[in-house]
Amino acid sequence: MSQSIYELLxxxxxxxxxxxxxxxxxGRTFVDRQxxxxxxxxxxxxxxxxxxxxxxxxxxxxxxxxxEVVTIADSAVGVIKPQGDTEVWRVENIDVDNCNASxxxxxxxxxxxxxxxxxxxxxxxxxxxxxxxxxxxxxxGSEQTPSIAYHKVSL
Numbered sequence: 001m002s003q004s005i006y007e008l009l010x011x012x013x014x015x016x017x018x019x020x021x022x023x024x025x026x027g028r029t030f031v032d033r034q035x036x037x038x039x040x041x042x043x044x045x046x047x048x049x050x051x052x053x054x055x056x057x058x059x060x061x062x063x064x065x066x067x068e069v070v071t072i073a074d075s076a077v078g079v080i081k082p083q084g085d086t087e088v089w090r091v092e093n094i095d096v097d098n099c100n101a102s103x104x105x106x107x108x109x110x111x112x113x114x115x116x117x118x119x120x121x122x123x124x125x126x127x128x129x130x131x132x133x134x135x136x137x138x139x140x141g142s143e144q145t146p147s148i149a150y151h152k153v154s155l
Contacts, residue, residue, distance in 0.1 A: 103128070104135035
């Protein structure tokens with residue numbers, strides 16, 4: 001074993017460490033007696049990341065509840081998106097305010113509202129992240145302000 005997980009992630013803060021980095025590190029070793037120390041480091045960091053970013057038992061983090069509003073001009077699109085790569089929000093309520101809403105990954109949209117009706121076809125609660133978030137398309141003829149109520153479930 002040439003490097004420990006601590007050597008591989010030297011200088012990376014827990015809040016900035018990603019699951020992809022841990023996964024990449026695990027690909028550098030085998031499951032055998034010689035790699036026990038390496039795997040102990042991986043498990044320790046995995047538990048620390050989980051404890052630092054989530055509320056016990058996967059519950060919403062109560063002190064992080066908020067309402068997010070986006071103002072969208074007519075014929076424009078606005079997004080509501082968690083900050084950072086590891087934040088996950090549980091959307092508790094959504095007000096589309098005459099817009100069409102979709103889950104969006106930056107390239108492809110998956111509708112939440114029936115086209116043009118504003119009726120929800122996917123009701124909260126649901127989860128959004130920096131990789132799959134909400135996009136609102138406004139074709140109402142005037143400025144709109146869709147909003148969501150959410151709790152963070154991962155920081």
